[in-house]
Amino acid sequence: MAKWIVMMTLLTATPFWETTDVKQWSEEQLIDFFGNSPWSQPAEGVTGRAGNDGVLTFLATAKPIQLAELEQRRRRIKKIAGVDAVQDPSWEEFQEFLERDASKYIVLAVAIPTEATRDAPEMALMENQSVLKIGKQKIKMSGYFPPSPTDPYTRLIFPRSGADSTKELIFELFLPGTGAPYRQVFYQRKMMTYRGRLEM
Numbered sequence: 709m710a711k712w713i714v715m716m717t718l719l720t721a722t723p724f725w726e727t728t729d730v731k732q733w734s735e736e737q738l739i740d741f742f743g744n745s746p747w748s749q750p751a752e753g754v755t756g757r758a759g760n761d762g763v764l765t766f767l768a769t770a771k772p773i774q775l776a777e778l779e780q781r782r783r784r785i786k787k788i789a790g791v792d793a794v795q796d797p798s799w800e801e802f803q804e805f806l807e808r809d810a811s812k813y814i815v816l817a818v819a820i821p822t823e824a825t826r827d828a829p830e831m832a833l834m835e836n837q838s839v840l841k842i843g844k845q846k847i848k849m850s851g852y853f854p855p856s857p858t859d860p861y862t863r864l865i866f867p868r869s870g871a872d873s874t875k876e877l878i879f880e881l882f883l884p885g886t887g888a889p890y891r892q893v894f895y896q897r898k899m900m901t902y903r904g905r906l907e908m
Contacts, residue, residue: 725772726903730779738780742766746899747773747907751818751881753888763886764819765879765893768863769810770900770907785858798856802863805853813850814840814868814908816879816893817861824885825854825862833889834882840866841878871897871908 724737725745733741742748747770750762766773785794806815825831839846847870853863864881871877877895900907 725776730772730775733776733779735783738776738783741772741776742780745772746896746901749893749895751879751883751886751891751893753886754890754892761887763883763891766817767895767900767908768815768817768861769806769813770902771905772902772907774806781858794858796856796858798853799859802853802859812868814866814871814877815853816864816866818864818881818883819860820862820883821885822855822860827884830884830889834864834884837880837882837890838864839880840871841880842870842874845870846880868908872906877908 723745724733725741728737730738743764748764748766751765752762768774768777781799835849835852838849841847847867850865850867852865855862864879866879875897877897879893879895881891881893882889883891895908897906897908
């Protein structure tokens with residue numbers, strides 16, 4: 709009986725991102741958030757090949773992810789450079805995009821090797837073959853932000869049309885440099901609630 713109560717307590721416990729400001733998260737909590745939250749899911753291979761580990765992805769347009777990225781970046785830059793900011797025009801361009809267009813698009817950040825993003829034919833395949841699947845509809849990418857000197861992620865841009873009424877976001881992706889490039893990642897829309905609001 710006691711074991712059952714402990715399990716129920718763990719299952720119903722309020723996650724730390726709901727109760728604590730991001731600036732107060734420990735380093736372990738920040739890492740855990742990007743690897744184990746409703747806005748971060750692994751892209752699994754669809755071929756079943758050996759060595760087919762999940763590739764980290766997260767929804768970079770979701771407000772809790774935006775807050776966590778800014779805090780992670782602040783800590784990283786301060787630790788490396790001893791300053792509060794480092795100039796990176798690509799990162800600043802992405803931030804401007806979020807301010808201007810986050811309501812129109814969903815951005816999926818993916819952790820693919822930086823060297824793979826320099827292979828133009830492979831990146832063309834990524835653009836042509838990566839889709840957001842909503843029901844029977846397959847929505848093609850609108851473009852992407854490549855990694856930059858202070859940002860290791862490739863950020864895939866998809867139109868948000870239809871996403872606010874679906875139960876599940878399914879991304880079918882071609883990710884260069886990941887061993888098994890054809891991958892899928894699933895996001896449950898109902899799970900992505902932050903401070904009482906749906907965030908994608």
